[in-house]
Amino acid sequence: MEYSLSFRPDGPPDLRVLLEPGCGTATLEESGRAGLDVIRAMSRRWGFSTTCLDKLEDLLLPPSPHGPLALWCALELRPGGVPRVKVYLNPAAHGADRAEETVREALDRIGHHRAFQGLPKGDGYPFLALDLGDWQRPRVKVYVRHPGLPAAAVGELSRMPAGPTADVLREFAATAAGTTGAGDRLAGLPVLSCHAFTDPAADRPSGFTLHVPVRDYARHDGEALERAVTLLARHGMDPAPLLRALPSLTGRRPQDGVGLIAYLALAHQRGCPPRLTAYLSAEAYTVRPPTG
Secondary structure (H helix, E strand, O other), X not given: OEEXXXXXXXXXXXXXXXXXXXXXXXXXXXXXXXXXXXXXXXXXXXXXXXXXXHHHHHHHOOOOOOOOOOEEEEEEEOOOOOXXXXXXXXXXXXOHHHHHHHHHHHHHHOOOOOHHHHOOOOOOOOOEEEEEOOOOOOOEEEEEEEOOEEHXXXXXXXXXXXXXXXXXXXXXXXXXXOOOOOOOEEOOOOEEEEEEEOOXXXXXXXXXXXXXXXXXXXXXXXXXXXXXXXXXXXXXXXXXXXXXXXXXXXXXXXXXXXXXXXXEEEEEEOOOOOEEEEEEEOOOOOOOOOOO
8 A cells, every 4th residue: 555664863764564454355344354364364473462453353343334444554674574563443433423432442441541631632533553563662553633734733733741842843844744834724634643652551652753744735746755855854864765765666757746755754752763754655546647
C-alpha cells in the first residue's frame, strides 16, 4: 500500500512498508480474519507475542464491521534481521459515533487506564496501533483527526511532557502545508496527531507525531519534494535517500503528478532524537494529475 522512510539525524533512515494482508478478500470481516491469520503466522515464525492484539480481537474486529479498514500492518525492515511489526486497527469498527467509546475500552483492556485523558480534542480516531515483536519499549498509539485546523492551533496538539514546542510544530506544519499565516486553515485532508503510550500507568503520552498530508497541499510532487528536502535539512537530516527513492517508485517527473509523497510527519519519542518521515505511494492504480 505505502512505503515510508523514517529519517533521524544520527544515521541512515529506516525503511517501512504498510500492507493490508486481507486486501484480496470480499468483505471487511474476511479481511480482518485474513489479517489476523497473517499476524499470528508472523508471531509463530518470529517468536513474538500477540497478547495485546488478542485482547482487542472481538472489540476491533467484530462481525459486520464498519469501514474503511479492518487490519493493516507495517513492517520496519532491518538489514539481515527480522522486521519490527506494527498492527493498525479501526476504532470506528462499530461505527464512527462509537469510536471514542471503543478507544476508551481498548485502552482499558490492555492496561492503559489513564491514557485517554492524555489525548487532545479532535474529530474522530482513524487508527489504534500496536507495536508487536522486537521493540525496546512497545507502544500503543492513538491517532486523532483534526479537520479544518487553524495553522496556529497545530502547536497545541502535543500532550507529551518535554515534547516538541508549539513553535517547532507550527513551523513544521507551515512548511509542509505551504501555509503563510497563523490564521490559515488546513482545509484539505485533515492533519493527524499520533499519541504513543509506553507506560501503562501514565496519563500522558511518551511520544507524539504530527502527520501533514502534503499531497493535498501541494500543486505537484516537485513542490512536495522541495518542502521535504527543506524540512530534512532544517532538522539536520540527509535528504539524499529520499531523492534516490523516488525514481525507484516511478519513471515520471515529480511535476507530472501529485500524491507520490503522501504525508510528511515529525515524530518525537522520549529518549530518542526527533524523526522526520516521508510516506511514499506506490501509485499502483493511478497517478493523480497536478493541480496547477
